[in-house]
Amino acid sequence: MRRARTLAFLAAVMLLAACTQAADTTTAPTTDTGPATTADTGTPTTADTGGATTTTAGTEPSGGGLLGEVQSRGSLLCGVNETVPGFGFLNADGTRSGFDIDYCRAVAAAVLGDPEAVEYVPLDAQQRFTALASGEIDVLIRNTTFTATRDGGEGATFLTTTFYDGQGMLVFTDSGITALEDLANTAICVLSGTTTELNLATRFADIPYTPLTFEDNGVLQPAFVSGQCDGWTSDKSQLAGVRSAFPADQGGPEALTILEETFSKEPLGPAVRDGDSQWAQVVDWVVNATILAEELGITSDNVDTFADTDNAEIRRLLGLEIESDDGTAVFDAGLGLEPGWAANVIASVGNYGEIFDRNVGPDTPLGLVRGVNDLWLNGGLLYSPPFR
């Protein structure tokens, strides 16, 4: 009798709970719209300092999207790496440098007018998509490979590729290993939660090996150096960074060799959260602007010298006034950015070629050549849609 009554009560409670569903759909409680501020690095985040040509203080937040949110916050939350020399690296003096870092600065320059208005959020490979989906960061620029499942299933939208990479294998020069097949029956070190891990399994499907998966390069490198694993696989650009920074007392860069074979496609680029196309377009066009600037010959040094140029595309890109029958006007692509944003970007970080050369080019310790990361005019893969 008593049990029956309890059951009846429970049933009533469940019915009540079910009824509230309809009411809840309209006022669905949202967990977060304001991103949590996490480990920042002490970077000054004042939006109105620096040599910006336009002021953003009076900028109307454009709509309710992330663009408006970033502008009213006054800083960009950028998810980055801090262990890969040349791409995203935390220097001994506390500053950050690298190819990806420069793109964070470029986005901040475009959106806020100040390349320094970035709060860097260091992430490891496994945290990155959760951090992006949960709103902890605005944009993920952390040598992240563009794949279908990541684009489709992780709540992320991938944008224009900034670096076309491929996977390689790092071995000790004196190990006698010259091809991937020589690594049979050995252990291979790899970062967990990466596409490299998946490619390794695919490429070594018929070669017996033991994968040793580590969370970050800080533990992986000692394991590799001590000979626990005979090979270290990652994107070739990352391996070049590791090789360039290999300590001299352990033999220096010459002690290491990156094997010839490239066994995957790793297009690296920025990613944003699904569902905000305006913000995605902004980040996309920042990348395109750096490529276009190189194509048009605009550099950080000469960006101020185009005031009198006749080239209409340069005038449109840099936000210079354009003569028309009804007087002069400034071209606005409708991205929700101040005119002249691209000039800010180029003045702050330079064009694609400058970013490449500064961080990973032939004159840096990494010494990478442009290869496929060259303009389409030079036989590479970089091709920006027209700016009109």
Add this chain to the structure above:
Amino acid sequence: MIPNARVPFWRNQRVLRGVAQVVVAAAVLFLLYVLWFNVTNNMRARGVRTDFNFLDQPFGVRIAGSDLSPSAPVRSALLNGIRNTFALAIVGLPLLTILGVIVGVGRLSTNWLVAKISSAYVEILRNLPPLLVVIFAFQAVILRLPPARNPITPFGWFVISNLEFHVPGFRAGDNYRPFMMVMLVAVLLGAFLWWWRTRVHERTGTPHHRWLWSLGTVALVGAIAYLILDRPLTITLPHLEGRVVDGGYRGLGAFFAVVGALAFYTSSHVAEIVRGSILAVPKGQSEAASALALSGFQRLRFVVLPQAMRIALPPIINQYLNYVKNTSLAIAVGFAEVTLVAFQAIGNGQPAPQVVVLLMGSYLVFSLVISFLVNLYNRHLRIVTR
């Protein structure tokens, strides 16, 4: 006042209590429902899957120390991780118990050196963060061993490198199964003899010789069966063939780093519990044992420790649970226990909320099983009142 008048229901304590319970239950259910609704709704809004179908999808990568192919489902990979966590527990828990008891007793030793060494052991280990101990064991001990391409082979019995340890092992012969059946029967017989000798001892006071009877039976039956069945088991020594080590049993270096580090770390806490429990046994017990002319060891073994363990066991359960939870630190040195496998799955595109729920569930099961088992033993130890 009318004696048989019914109390109105709004003043009936039983009804009021019932209503209060229902209200609280409804509030809890409602909160859970809002939480669930919120999570699934936001996940859907962000285009993240909310189902568990991913468990059937291929995991995509291999796991060190297992034969799992990359096309095995996520489910199998997670189970493999759970098995590795179990291996860490099954090796580490007895080890840390033995170490803890020895050091705990050592701290109370009248021998100055033993007492000081034990104190130093406890004070150093329990004041370090366990992650540091694990990383130290991995980088400063395991990685210092010879590299995998050039292992050492002590006595020809072992093959040791910083990647893997190989020790002699058994290899099954033709009659392996029948032999194991016979051994199972022999062990059961031995257990029965143990029980029988104990009973005889309790009834008549004659020496029980339990070890002799039961172990002797198992050994005798085993030896006869081994000869009749024509070597059903052979011992294999690990030996190097190029880069491949054949024969024997193997264990990853990272496994030993984790087990060693966490067993040492947790044993320092167990030692303190053991010391406190010994001190909690009334001094009169020890003095009475001395009066009966028991030796120092006998006093400890038959009088003090049995009473101390009764006090020590509940707090030791906590340390066991801590140990199991701390095995997740193996992720720092790349040993594929369940946390590492789960995070690997998340990194390779499986939905994080579901994987984390499964991960929490597996630790919950581990902890509940351990407390259940130790509580059973605790009940067994309880003072039997007649």
